Amino acid sequence: MKSVLNNIYKSSFAYTIINKDIQNNMLNHAYLLSGDDDALNKFFCVEIAKHILCGNDDAPCDECVTCKKISHSNCVDIKIHPEKNKNFVVEDANAIVDDCLIKPYENEKKIYIINNFENATIQAQNKLLKTIEEPNGCVVFLINTKNSNKVLNTILSRCKKIFVGNVSKENINLFLKEKNIDKADVISNISVGNLTKAIELSENEEIFKINELAISVFESLINSSQVLEYSYKFISFSAHIQTLLENLINVAYDIAMLKNGKQNTIINKHAQKRLENILNIYNIKMLNKIVEQINEANLKLQSNCNIQSVVDSLLMNILEAKYKCKQ
Ligand SMILES: [Zn+2]
Known part of the structure; x- marks a missing residue:
């Protein structure tokens, strides 16, 4: 069964853009997702990775081996930076620059998800710039940020921008119920369309x-x-x-x-x-x-x-x- 989050992605602006790019064989090498709902930004990056690698007509199908591996965070061709609760620093950028030279193992593309780019140091952004400017054809960057003003213009200009909006109260309610959260009704009301807030409140x-x-x-x-x-x-x-x-x-x-x-x-x-x-x-x-x-x-x-x-x-x-x- 498809998750509520999968449905949320499929009805989003992000899905429309990526779907069109896939259909036209015009996938960009870097996308910048921005929005103030941090959990939704991160979740969309994962869904986009599935969308790109899935290969089924109704991608992301959420049922094939690739989609399942990505959902369980064990797809070898997807790298997520920085480590949880850390900032993106030069070491992360260096690791990506080196890793980009290696071809994907199981898929046609290799995907780098970079979370919370608003906290990335300027040095780390500069280090990444060359790789984003002259990408290897097998690589796609999915960068997310709560504040695109904190992203260097040189990086911004090389990314296709996707604005991540809000989630409807109804979908937040379904998401919480899917997770068996008590009082999903109250939380979905109070969190007013913000997935990050809904998760925080449920915890x-x-x-x-x-x-x-x-x-x-x-x-x-x-x-x-x-x-x-x-x-x-x-x-x-x-x-x-x-x-x-x-x-x-x-x-x-x-x-x-x-x-x-x-x-x-x-x-x-x-x-x-x-x-x-x-x-x-x-x-x-x-x-x-x-x-x-x-x-x-x-x-x-x-x-x-x-x-x-x-x-x-x-x-x-x-x-x-x-x-x-x-x-
Ligand atoms: Zn799939």
């Missing part, structure tokens, strides 16, 4: 408690005597404070959408009834002010301010916004 056992806390801030935080209690709860999730702040923004967004009668666009569908019950407490000015405060807290955390003081002032500021913006 984070605290996510439901964090989501619940974010909703309860809007439901129950009404006076300053509760700040201590909420502050304590926030700090207990300090390792996931970013996720908590994102959840707070999502709840504010949902309340604004519900107030505007746009039920279909809300993120926390599982909590729609609860949010509808508190609609009258909020007005748009208040919600904007709250979101502003959350963004400010986020910036302070990024510049390493003390988390306890950031959380305390955020909670006080949310209360103040509720009080000041009352009509």
Whole structure:
């Protein structure tokens, strides 16, 4: 059976481009995939590798020996750089330059997947440049990046660019269900079309408690005597404070959408009834002010301010916004 991810690839812009290039026998020697969804970028590179090497009419078929080998990361003609959690450095580039001279073992082409090229050093990019400029006909480079501004222009100009967009909420839901992830519905709502986020959330056992806390801030935080209690709860999730702040923004967004009668666009569908019950407490000015405060807290955390003081002032500021913006 084909995986959901295979279907996602086949309905993508990337598939259309590669398919056309294969059909016209015009496969480029280097493709640069860019998009902010890191997991999707990497997954697309693997699917493209299958697409190029599969050879079946409905490539990537996901069923032939080649596709299966690639899915299980044991195809000898595919090299992935850099090693997980490392950056692409000169040693990686050197290894590729040398390896390019060796013909593929089992397939017509040899494929180099280079992940997170936004972190590649300038020296490593320069080292790779000559190989990309004068490629061996058997070689295809699949480079992915979250930020193409970090890629040297000389490399950019030699790659065919593919923009990797988002995944629909429905497909994320199917992907999570395929992996037997609990509460796939909630996670697919919260991850708003971002596969990386969906995977992170599914690995984070605290996510439901964090989501619940974010909703309860809007439901129950009404006076300053509760700040201590909420502050304590926030700090207990300090390792996931970013996720908590994102959840707070999502709840504010949902309340604004519900107030505007746009039920279909809300993120926390599982909590729609609860949010509808508190609609009258909020007005748009208040919600904007709250979101502003959350963004400010986020910036302070990024510049390493003390988390306890950031959380305390955020909670006080949310209360103040509720009080000041009352009509
Ligand atoms: Zn295949």
